[in-house]
Amino acid sequence: MSLILYGAILSPFVRKIRIQLAEQNIEHELVNQTPFMQPDWYYEISPLGRIPAIKDGDLSLADSSVIAQYLQETRDGIRLYGRTPAEAARVRWLEKYADYELAGPATFKTFFNRVVHRLMGKACDEEAVQQAVKQDLPPLLDYLETQLGNQHYFLGDQFSMADIAVCSQLINLAHAGELIDEETWPALSSLLSRVTSRTSVSSLLPAEHRIVGMVNGASVSAT
Ligand SMILES: N[C@@H](CCC(=O)N[C@@H](CS)C(=O)NCC(=O)O)C(=O)O
Structure with missing residues (x-):
């Protein structure tokens, strides 16, 4: 291979x-x-x-x-960057937004402090987590909510890398114990459920949950 x-x-x-x-x-x-x-x-x-x-x-x-x-x-298979140059540009923009804007508070602050630091036996900086979750993330999620509107995916009915990149960050947030509020961000919450129900995603999550569960179990038994 x-x-x-x-x-x-x-x-x-x-x-x-x-x-x-x-x-x-x-x-x-x-x-x-x-x-x-x-x-x-x-x-x-x-x-x-x-x-x-x-x-x-x-x-x-x-x-x-x-x-x-x-x-x-x-490679062949599903097209993940839309069908037109304009759709491809929109997907790349949202992918970049997820990887460089959402990643900061969701993964590098919240997930790292709550999960990775525990895994490495380091202290969690809960103040940094609270700043990320309460102040840094909401405006980023507000923007994504407006970008989704009433659509199923960021490109309407077409699943794309934009949905993958955004939900990938939201999954790390969930692993860190922070679920996005469905009343404040209903479109984004539905997107996350829709994406995590796809076999390509649901098949990956049990192994991830096992590790996160072990980290949480270890920190509980250590306290
Ligand atoms: N823009 C990069 C970000 C990759 C990244 O930051 N990965 C982290 C782990 S989640 C990493 O490898 N960090 C180690 C380092 O920066 O030395 C990508 O999209 O691949």
Whole structure:
């Protein structure tokens, strides 16, 4: 099998690619690589040491959106970047918004403090979490809510990488114990239910929940 995905399954950026691989039905091997203590050889594949990265034969690529676009252009299956240049641009904008704006408060502040820090035996900075959840996230979610309107997906009836990228961040938020309020963000809450019901996503979640459950169990028994 020539395609190898490197990463850890709780990373929202790795999850994006795993969902895409399942949606496009692409055969691959997953090699576990944490975002810490990367071996020297890993920097040959991912120059910044980040996950995800892939190897496809002799080609190495890093960064989830670069990988996603490459897989979309080189493999068959569902089209995840719309049907027109304007739709593709909208998907890329929302993907970038999820990866660079939502990721800050959702993953790097809330999920890292509540889950990753516990996993590493470090203290959770609950003040930073509260700032992220109460102040930083709401305006970002408000914008996404207006972008969805009454639609099923960000591109209307068409599922796309925009839905994958946004929901991937919301899944990390949920792993950290923060569910978005369905009365304040009804469209976004419905999107999350719709996306997590897809087989490409629901098939990944039990293994993720097991790890998060272990982390929570360990921290409860340690206190
Ligand atoms: N823009 C990158 C972000 C990837 C990223 O930040 N991954 C984190 C894990 S969730 C990581 O590898 N961090 C390790 C580091 O920055 O050294 C992508 O979309 O792939």
